[in-house]
Amino acid sequence: MELEKGFLQKKIDPALDLFEEINYLKKKKNAVILAHYYQDADIQDIADYIGDSLGLAQEAQKTSSEIILFAGVHFMAETAKILNPNKKVLIPDLKAGCSLADSCPPDRFAAFKKDHPDHIVITYINCTAEIKALSDIICTSSNAVHIVESLAKDQKIIFAPDKNLGAYINKKTGRNMVLWDGSCMVHEIFSLEKLTKLKIQNPNAEIIAHPECESNILELADFIGSTTALLNYTKRSTSKEFIVLTETGILHQMQKSCPDKTFIPAPPNNNCACNDCPHMKLNTLEKIYIALKYEQPELIMDEKLLNEAKKPILKMLELSAKFGL
């Protein structure tokens, strides 16, 4: 459908109940909304499925809906499209990128790969389709350690693009993977000084952190895991207070599942009180409504690239199923 010029600037009737409208459009168009935990609370509440990167890829693989609206960032929607080339994949804001994916340009990565000819390439899902096409196996923070450990001990490995996750896996598995020098703007900005002060003020709080954080922060953590692993940990832990070192969107689900517990977002090294991903937060209920109504913006991919990027993603999904993840 051709969009009228400037449709995004169009004012949405303030009398509209966006929850009602979105639910109506979802049903009418056989659309599913997949949302990452880093989305705003209202988006999480309207989503059909909320998850971390692995959960979202698995859900995208099995959906029977004709339209997938991806409330996350570009590389996530791209993964959903790669797994569903014949479905329409909508992304509420095409500008929702990722600093980590941007830190790994395909031409530089191809040269890096050439410099390490006998290495297997394991790539974190937070990268572009071009980088996936240059990879042997994709991983997420949920399955990275399992995937690395499934390879022979003497297998040489390139790990890209997140150097912090790579260093964490090296430490955990005793490997010496060659790391690409990339990082996430959200997870590398936590302040050790502010975290230490926060822990002194809240001595009973457990520190829980995402492995994209820097190693000096991870050293203080009582538990390290993917977004889903962090959420599950807060449910099973007997602690009543947690200092959370990841994007603040996850606090919505933590608070929802454990209303009697206290979740303190760890402050970043700037003047903000919490740590939002500016890319994830580009999505809004209004943009989701417009995307579903006009079926735009749609994610379109080159067929050859899609097929090349698909192989390492399927490998990851196959291994994850084998590991029971």
Ligand code: 13P
């Ligand atoms: P997970 O979804 O694997 O926890 O990764 C977090 C992230 O940074 C997503 O952009």
Ligand code: SF4
């Ligand atoms: Fe990328 Fe970091 Fe935002 Fe995730 S949180 S989308 S890795 S910038």
